[in-house]
Amino acid sequence: MSSRTFVNQLVFFFMSSQKKAKRIVIIHDNLASSVVQDSTSIPNAESYIFEPTTAFSILSRIIFMESGKFLLIPKELGADDKKFNDPIEIPCLEGNFSKEISEFINYQRQFVQSSVGFLNNTCRLIDGIFLDLLAEKRNRMIWAIGPLHQIIHSKNTEYYNSNNNGKHKCLLEWLDKQEPNSVLYISFGTTTSIGDHDEQLQELAIGLELSETKFIWVFRDADHKKDNGKRVELPEGFEERMRAKGIGMVVRDWAPQLEILEHKSTGGFLSHCGWNSCLESISYGVPIATWPMHTDQPTNALLITKVLKVGLNVKEWERRHELVSSSTINKALRRLMGPDEGAEMRKRAQDLGAKVRNATADGGVSRLECDSFIAHITRQT
Structure with missing residues (x-):
């Protein structure tokens, strides 16, 4: 199936569901934003981007693209152990993507603004400060719902x-x-x-x-x-x-x-x-x-x-x-x-x-993030 055919079928599904559903929620990969671009024409549809990586990496790349060299941590977001007192120097990221991949990412970026928020495969225990900074920079909500791999135990x-x-x-x-x-x-x-x-x-x-x-x-x-x-x-x-x-x-x-x-x-x-x-x-x-x-x-x-x-x-x-x-x-x-x-x-x-x-267990920080996302998309207004 071609991507255009898939998009046409997706739009048909959205339009046929529009009158039946209170809200249509679309969750898509960050490199597939162009596929759901037509969802903006549906009044009761909301799109959310899934990012399989860490907020720290995303934030670092955004700052690097803006010609920044350091990731500065505001004092009010600093940790008690003072490990964020000094600015974090971002390495030169030239060449970490091939030319073709970079062009594809840039093409997808134009459709990101239509999204309501982001889901990230990370955890606030790892990425909390950087999630806050990234959400502020993007002016979008972010839910950290990871880790998404299955936690196993040899006792099982x-x-x-x-x-x-x-x-x-x-x-x-x-x-x-x-x-x-x-x-x-x-x-x-x-x-x-x-x-x-x-x-x-x-x-x-x-x-x-x-x-x-x-x-x-x-x-x-x-x-x-x-x-x-x-x-x-x-x-x-x-x-x-x-x-x-x-x-x-x-x-x-x-x-x-x-x-x-x-x-x-x-x-x-x-x-x-x-x-x-x-x-x-x-x-x-x-x-x-x-x-x-x-x-x-x-x-x-x-x-x-x-x-x-x-x-x-x-x-x-x-x-x-x-x-x-x-x-x-x-x-x-x-x-x-x-x-x-x-x-x-x-x-x-x-x-x-x-x-x-323990983050994804009942009461864990990532479970609470997931619950927050579900509450958001099932809201009454």
Whole structure:
């Protein structure tokens, strides 16, 4: 079905429902605003934009586009622990979107003004100050209803066992044998890859081996294929040595990320900083070693390291075109997984994670936000 056909059918549905419904509520992705542009012609229709990322990243990008370099926190919105006393410096975001994606985003932006408000996959425990600032800047209501991923618990035997078959059962059984907080989980998500950088891949593997950190590395097929089709591989003998020593496991396909992050043996996450991965890691109290690659990942990494202080940089966005040496990777992973700085980050992450896991429960801050949104769209006037 073409997008135009879909839009025509959508408009027909709206028009046919207009006389039957008191209010028509449309919730759409922020990159699909053009699809529902005709809804403004329907008197009793309201559109709301769903944004799958954090208010901090959105606000940072808006300020950057306005040629700003710092995110200033008003004193009345500051936190008691004074972590927002100093302005937050926004990294240069040039190049974090491709030309085509940037043009598409700009095209969608012209239709945003017709929306009544925004729903965000974030939580006020994480993003509260920045949600307030973003709502003020946009002059729109925002409801933070995240985290939207399913909160799981290993004590839930039925759920846990149903997802632990075959190789994934072996993987989680291996985790069961490790010390608490001793394993590093490595994944660069489903849409990013370091496979185009053969030398960087080698340095990462060498640095990981030097750190002597136990690990689970999700090394998908996309991670070892260049654009020209040539395969790049891990260093010769690396996988065999790690397996023989009982140090690490390389997973060649999908891995049960939620179960791994929830596991007591997982003590760190080397991540590209996609917001879903960040939010999942925060929810389970796992600190993050950041390696941002594009889109909102640089600002997500900034939120993790400088604001929430539940992670550290491995590859800084400002030096994205430079090779990260195995020595640098080794040092960063030892810091993350170590008993000093790493333990402090883990404690902060675990404290925050416990609060975030309760956010969607009855009486939790995100449940209250969701209730507020429902009350708003079902209002009588």
